[in-house]
Each structure stands twice: as C-alpha cells, then as structure tokens.
Amino acid sequence: xxxxxxxxxxxxxxxxxxxxxxxxxxxxxxxxxxxxxxxxxxxxxxxxxxxxxxxxxxxxxxxxxxxxxxxxxxxxxxxxxxxxxxxxxxxxxxxxxxxxxxxxxxxxxxxxxxxxxxxxxxxxxxxxxxxxxxxxxxxxxxxxxxxxxxxxxxxxxxxxxxxxxxxxxxxxxxxxxxxxxxxxxxxxxxxxxxxxxxxxxxxxxxxxxxxxxxxxxxxxxxxxxxxxxxxxxxxxxxxxxxxxxxxxxxxxxxxxxxxxxxxxxxxxxxxxxxxxxxxxxxxxxxxxxxxxxxxxxxxxxxxxxxxxxxxxxxxxxxxxxxxxxxxx
Amino acid sequence: xxxxxxxxxxxxxxxxxxxxxxxxxxxxxxxxxxxxxxxxxxxxxxxxxxxxxxxxxxxxxxxxxxxxxxxxxxxxxxxxxxxxxxxxxxxxxxxxxxxxxxxxxxxxxxxxxxxxxxxxxxxxxxxxxxxxxxxxxxxxxxxxxxxxxxxxxxxxxxxxxxxxxxxxxxxxxxxxxxxxxxxxxxxxxxxxxxxxxxxxxxxxxxxxxxxxxxxxxxxxxxxxxxxxxxxxxxxxxxxxxxxxxxxxxxxxxxxxxxxxxxxxxxxxxxxxxxxxxxxxxxxxxxxxxxxxxxxxxxxxxxxxxxxxxxxxxxxxxxxxxxxxxxxxxxxxxxxxxxxxxxxxxxxxxxxxxxxxxxxxxxxxxxxxxxxxxxx
Numbered sequence: 235x236x237x238x239x240x241x242x243x244x245x246x247x248x249x250x251x252x253x254x255x256x257x258x259x260x261x262x263x264x265x266x267x268x269x270x271x272x273x274x275x276x277x278x279x280x281x282x283x284x285x286x287x288x289x290x291x292x293x294x295x296x297x298x299x300x301x302x303x304x305x306x307x308x309x310x311x312x313x314x315x316x317x318x319x320x321x322x323x324x325x326x327x328x329x330x331x332x333x334x335x336x337x338x339x340x341x342x343x344x345x346x347x348x349x350x351x352x353x354x355x356x357x358x359x360x361x362x363x364x365x366x367x368x369x370x371x372x373x374x375x376x377x378x379x380x381x382x383x384x385x386x387x388x389x390x391x392x393x394x395x396x397x398x399x400x401x402x403x404x405x406x407x408x409x410x411x412x413x414x415x416x417x418x419x420x421x422x423x424x425x426x427x428x429x430x431x432x433x434x435x436x437x438x439x440x441x442x443x444x445x446x447x448x449x450x451x452x453x454x455x456x457x458x459x460x461x462x463x464x465x466x467x468x469x470x471x472x473x474x475x476x477x478x479x480x481x482x483x484x485x486x487x488x489x490x491x492x493x494x495x496x497x498x499x500x501x502x503x504x505x506x507x508x509x510x511x512x513x514x515x516x517x518x519x520x521x522x523x524x525x526x527x528x529x530x531x532x533x534x535x536x537x538x539x540x541x542x543x544x545x546x547x548x549x550x551x552x553x554x555x556x557x558x559x560x561x562x
Numbered sequence: 563x564x565x566x567x568x569x570x571x572x573x574x575x576x577x578x579x580x581x582x583x584x585x586x587x588x589x590x591x592x593x594x595x596x597x598x599x600x601x602x603x604x605x606x607x608x609x610x611x612x613x614x615x616x617x618x619x620x621x622x623x624x625x626x627x628x629x630x631x632x633x634x635x636x637x638x639x640x641x642x643x644x645x646x647x648x649x650x651x652x653x654x655x656x657x658x659x660x661x662x663x664x665x666x667x668x669x670x671x672x673x674x675x676x677x678x679x680x681x682x683x684x685x686x687x688x689x690x691x692x693x694x695x696x697x698x699x700x701x702x703x704x705x706x707x708x709x710x711x712x713x714x715x716x717x718x719x720x721x722x723x724x725x726x727x728x729x730x731x732x733x734x735x736x737x738x739x740x741x742x743x744x745x746x747x748x749x750x751x752x753x754x755x756x757x758x759x760x761x762x763x764x765x766x767x768x769x770x771x772x773x774x775x776x777x778x779x780x781x782x783x784x785x786x787x788x789x790x791x792x793x794x795x796x797x798x799x800x801x802x803x804x805x806x807x808x809x810x811x812x813x814x815x816x817x818x819x820x821x822x823x824x825x826x827x828x829x830x831x832x833x834x835x836x837x838x839x840x841x842x843x844x845x846x847x848x849x850x851x852x853x854x855x856x857x858x859x860x861x862x863x864x865x866x867x868x869x870x871x872x873x874x875x876x877x878x879x880x881x882x883x884x885x886x887x888x889x890x891x892x893x894x895x896x897x898x899x900x901x902x903x904x905x906x907x908x909x910x911x912x913x914x915x916x917x918x919x920x921x922x923x924x925x926x927x928x929x930x931x932x933x934x935x936x937x
Binding site: 444528 | 689692694
C-alpha cells in the first residue's frame with residue numbers, strides 16, 4: 235500500500251502526460267493538415283479547401299471520418315501481421331519524445347537526463363515501420379520506397395546527431411530543459427550556425443519531405459512505401475509523419491532557438507509555451523514552403539550530399555566546438 | 563524492340579522486372595514500360611504500346627476524307643490544330659485548292675497558340691514528374707488564357723476541329739485580336755517568374771544535366787525530330803526546312819542547344835515559347851482582310867488518283883500525313899507519321915543503365931502524348 239501511495243502521483247502524471255501527448259499529436263495533425271493544404275494553395279495560386287465549413291475549416295475532420303470509414307484492404311500476398319503492425323509502429327512511438335520536450339520552464343512531462351537520446355531513439359523507430367510496411371506489402375514500388383527510406387534515414391541521422399552533439403559539448407548535458415536554459419543570453423543558432431543549417435537539412439530528410447521525399451516519390455514510385463495502404467492504416471502513417479515533423483522542429487527549437495525563451499509574458503513559466511509553439515510552427519511553415527517550391531532530388535545525389543558534405547562538415551564543426559570548449 | 567517479356571524474365575536471376583504503367587503517374591496516360599532492373603538501375607526497357615489504340619488510320623479508309631478532320635484532333639489532344647493544319651493542307655494539295663490569305667494567317671495564329679499551350683502543359687507536367695508541384699499551376703494559369711481565346715473562335719477547348727479544306731470554319735473578330743495581344747504581353751511578363759522559380763534551380767540542373775544524352779546520329783537513326791533534335795544542335799524545323807502555309811513570311815529563330823541532354827531540350831522548348839509569340843505578333847500585325855474560305859470547295863471531294871504527302875511541325879516534331887488515293891473521295895490508305903512514336907522508339911537505347919528517377923526525367927523530356935503513339 236505504501237508503494238502504491240508513493241507511486242500514485244507518478245501514475246497520474248503518466249496518464250496526464252499521455253493524454254496531453256495524444257492531444258498534441260492529433261491537434262498538430264489537424265492544424266498542420268489544414269495549414270499545409272491552405273499554404274500549398276496559396277503558393278500555387280489556388281484557394282485550397284473551401285467547401286466544408288468556413289474556408290474549409292472542417293475539411294480535415296471530414297477527411298478523418300472518411301478515412302476511418304474506409305475498408306482496410308490487405309493485399310492477397312502481403313505478410314498480414316507485419317502489414318498491420320507497420321502503421322502502428324509508425325504512429326505509436328511518436329508519443330514518447332513529446333513526454334520529454336520542455337514546452338516551457340514548467341510544462342514538461344519528465345525532465346530526463348538523457349532527454350535527447352530518448353528523442354533520437356524513438357524518432358528512429360519510424361524507419362523500422364517504413365521498412366516493415368514496404369517489405370510486407372509485397373509490392374516492388376513499396377519495397378523501393380522502403381529501401382530508399384532506410385538508406386536515407388540511416389545516413390541523415392548521423393549529421394543530425396553530430397550537429398546536436400556540438401550543442402551537448404557546449405552545455406555538458408543531455409537534458410533538454412537545461413539545454414534550453416543554457417541559451418539565456420544568446421541562442422545557439424548564433425553561436426552554431428553551421429550546426430543549425432546541417433540540422434535543418436537533415437531534419438527535412440528525416441521527415442521524408444520534399445525535396446527529399448524519395449521514399450514516397452510520387453512520380454517514380456507511385457506512392458512509395460504506402461502504395462498498398464488505405465483507410466486508417468494509411469492515415470496512421472500520415473499522422474506519424476506530422477508528429478515527426480513536430481518533434482524534429484521542437485528539437486531544433488530547443489537546441490538552437492532558445493526553447494521557450496522570448497519576450498516575457500505574465501506567468502512566463504507556463505506561458506513560455508506560446509513562444510515555443512510559435513518557433514516550432516515557424517519551422518514547420520518553412521518545411522511546407524520548401525516542399526511546394528523545389529523539385530525532388532535524385533537518390534544518389536541525396537546520398538552523396540549527406541556523405542560528402544553534411545557528415546564531414548558536421549564533424550569539422552564538432553571538432554572546432556570541442557577545441558573551443560576546451561580552450562574557453 | 564526485339565526483346566519480349568519472357569526473355570526479360572529469364573535473364574540472370576538477380577535482375578527483376580518492374581512494370582511501369584499503364585497506370586503510373588509519370589507515364590502520362592496509358593503507356594506501359596517494362597523495366598528490367600538491377601538494383602535501381604534499368605538495364606533493359608521495353609515500351610508496350612496499344613492501350614489507347616483507336617484505329618484512326620483504318621477509319622480513314624471508310625469515310626470521305628473531308629469528314630476525317632475531327633479524327634485528326636483526337637490523335638494529339640495537345641496539338642489538335644496543328645493536326646488539322648496538316649490534314650487540311652494535304653487535301654488542299656491533292657485537290658488543288660487555293661486557301662485565302664486571311665485564312666492562312668488565322669491558321670498560323672491559332673496553330674502557334676496551340677503550340678504554346680502544348681509547351682506550357684509539357685512544362686508543368688514535366689516538373690511534376692521531377693517532383694515540383696507548383697509550376698504546373700502557374701503553367702496552367704497561362705494555358706487557361708489560350709484555351710479561352712481558342713474556345714471563343716473554335717467552340718472547343720481541347721480537340722479542336724476548326725480548319726476546313728479551303729480555309730477555316732469561322733472568322734476571327736476584334737475581340738480575338740485584343741485577347742491574343744493581351745496574352746502575348748502576359749506570357750512575356752511571366753518568363754522571369756518561370757526563370758526564378760524553376761530554370762535556375764540547382765536541384766533541377768542536377769536532375770537534367772547529362773541525363774538522356776542524344777546526338778544527331780542517334781536522332782537520325784531513330785527518326786527523332788522536334789525539340790529533342792534541336793537540342794542536339796540540328797536546327798531542323800519543318801516551318802523553316804520545308805516552309806508550309808505562310809511561315810516563310812515570318813521572322814523567327816529556331817532555338818537550338820548543343821548538349822543533347824534533357825536540359826538542352828528543356829531550354830529549347832522554353833525558348834520556343836518566345837518564338838511562337840513572335841510569329842503570332844507578326845501575323846496579327848499583317849492580318850489581311852478578306853474571306854476565310856476558298857470560293858469553290860466541292861461538297862464531294864474527289865481526290866485524283868496518286869499519293870500525296872504533307873508535313874507540319876507539331877510541338878513534338880515532324881508530323882506527316884501520307885495519303886494514297888484511287889480517285890474516289892474516300893482515301894485508299896492514310897498513313898500518319900506521328901513524332902511521339904518515333905521519339906519513343908529511342909527509349910530502350912537512351913535509358914539503358916539509368917536510374918529509375920532518370921528514366922522518368924528522360925521520358926518526360928520526350929514530351930510523349932500517348933494517343934498520338936497509339937492512334
């Protein structure tokens with residue numbers, strides 16, 4: 235009983251955090267789904283969704299209902315258990331990184347000592363989901379998408395990690411809260427511009443978005459790894475993608491843009507979340523913007539860019555940082 | 563084309579066959595290509611045709627030649643007026659009908675508008691193939707103006723049947739002239755937008771440079787014409803090489819490039835927009851008054867026995883109609899030489915050893931219109 239009493243607050247905390255995580259994931263998907271379609275429309279000189287509700291505000295709700303109502307088609311020769319597992323695996327892990335993100339000084343699920351590692355570890359499960367989905371669909375286009383995705387994500391995780399490591403060397407901690415707090419006079423984007431640039435490029439590649447959307451390159455691979463998916467299993471992949479976008483942008487905010495710091499508001503320990511979300515959505519807007527502007531790169535060029543430029547540059551950046559930290 | 567599917571599947575075991583099409587986002591219609599792949603490299607390609615075959619050439623043998631005109635529009639839905647032009651010219655040549663000068667001017671103006679809209683659609687669709695979603699909307703925005711202009715005068719938006727043996731079906735009015743002039747100004751003002759958004763983009767340059775190399779010799783062997791041939795440095799354009807209609811009166815350049823890769827044909831097509839605008843401008847300036855139909859066109863058009871040929875420059879290359887007549891009004895045989903068919907035939911050689919992404923960019927550069935291949 236005593237153990238239970240001591241565990242109870244922690245249990246409540248877990249439940250509350252999980253609920254908040256779900257709210258963020260679905261809320262973000264609604265906001266981004268609508269914003270992306272409207273922004274794409276704006277960029278393409280067309281109105282975007284206009285029919286359902288005022289300026290198409292309910293479009294995403296209707297789309298969600300439609301996707302839920304759709305039949306889940308499983309191809310005859312697909313590997314059934316894996317085929318069903320893949321979308322879940324793409325979607326489920328995105329909740330965990332949300333638990334350790336410091337939305338403001340006081341709004342944070344758990345301030346883990348290894349916050350950054352938790353995020354990177356769970357964010358990379360997405361690759362596994364894509365691989366399983368592509369493989370089990372028993373479709374050559376899907377398999378291509380999966381192969382490309384694995385090669386791409388494994389390659390781009392390296393510069394991403396190394397560019398973040400430079401920050402870790404400067405702050406001497408993996409805890410996201412402390413990293414955010416360490417940027418009180420100047421944001422790290424000023425001190426580490428190269429790491430920031432490398433991170434942004436790797437971030438676009440990690441989330442499989444244009445111009446690096448090779449796993450789902452529409453004009454080459456029809457729909458890439460989710461060619462065979464329909465209904466809710468398809469939308470889980472999309473939800474996962476939007477949640478991943480949110481997470482990588484949040485990491486960029488925490489590591490480079492000062493987390494929740496900004497012009498103080500009343501109850502700033504809590505209202506810092508306004509600044510945090512503003513920075514995150516600014517980065518997300520950037521992702522949408524480049525997606526609808528640039529053509530797609532070719533696969534070998536993408537890999538060359540990573541191995542020949544991003545990784546060496548991020549290593550050099552890390553080395554310089556280490557030397558500077560030692561000297562200062 | 564000597565390969566067949568069984569041979570493809572039998573060859574060495576770590577190769578496999580990927581079926582691209584007939585429903586695939588980048589085959590633009592119902593073209594099917596079998597790719598024998600090794601990793602992501604296409605080692606052999608086999609285009610499979612016939613999904614859109616409608617026997618147009620055979621139909622021509624069963625009805626009076628004059629009433630075949632609407633069929634020509636359906637062979638190439640992007641160059642309908644140019645097909646009209648070629649066929650009308652063929653019959654006029656065969657029967658010996660003089661077309662009034664005003665009709666010739668109208669033909670040139672509308673044909674060039676048609677060419678521009680074809681190029682604009684290609685521009686958008688090609689960039690869509692390369693993964694850029696936005697330019698197609700800009701190109702369609704411009705193209706829409708041409709469709710509106712042509713709709714006013716021809717009555718349709720895509721499969722025009724506007725030309726007649728001896729002229730055109732309807733005269734153009736002042737409104738057409740003003741709208742066309744407004745369009746010329748509009749498109750010229752848009753070049754800078756296209757150039758900043760697309761043409762100088764480093765990703766695009768990396769995707770197109772040195773992909774799909776052609777040389778004049780290869781083009782000669784496969785009968786490749788149009789912007790692809792001009793991209794290899796050969797300034798061959800029917801409008802200049804064998805001037806038809808009144809093209810010899812106009813001052814225009816034939817854009818060429820030297821490298822022969824996808825980027826070369828891309829730039830050639832882009833620069834052709836301006837040359838077409840120049841032709842339209844000159845034709846509008848010199849537009850004479852007068853009738854738009856020849857005075858005496860017999861209802862029953864008996865074609866003297868013999869064979870006749872007429873070539874025009876379509877947006878994709880040389881288009882020829884070859885007609886054999888036995889003296890009646892129904893052709894004995896009509897052969898259409900469509901540019902896309904010849905241009906497609908180079909695919910197995912050109913794309914051998916390419917990545918899938920490059921196959922997509924190289925085939926997009928051919929500007930294939932499938933109903934023209936499978937007429």
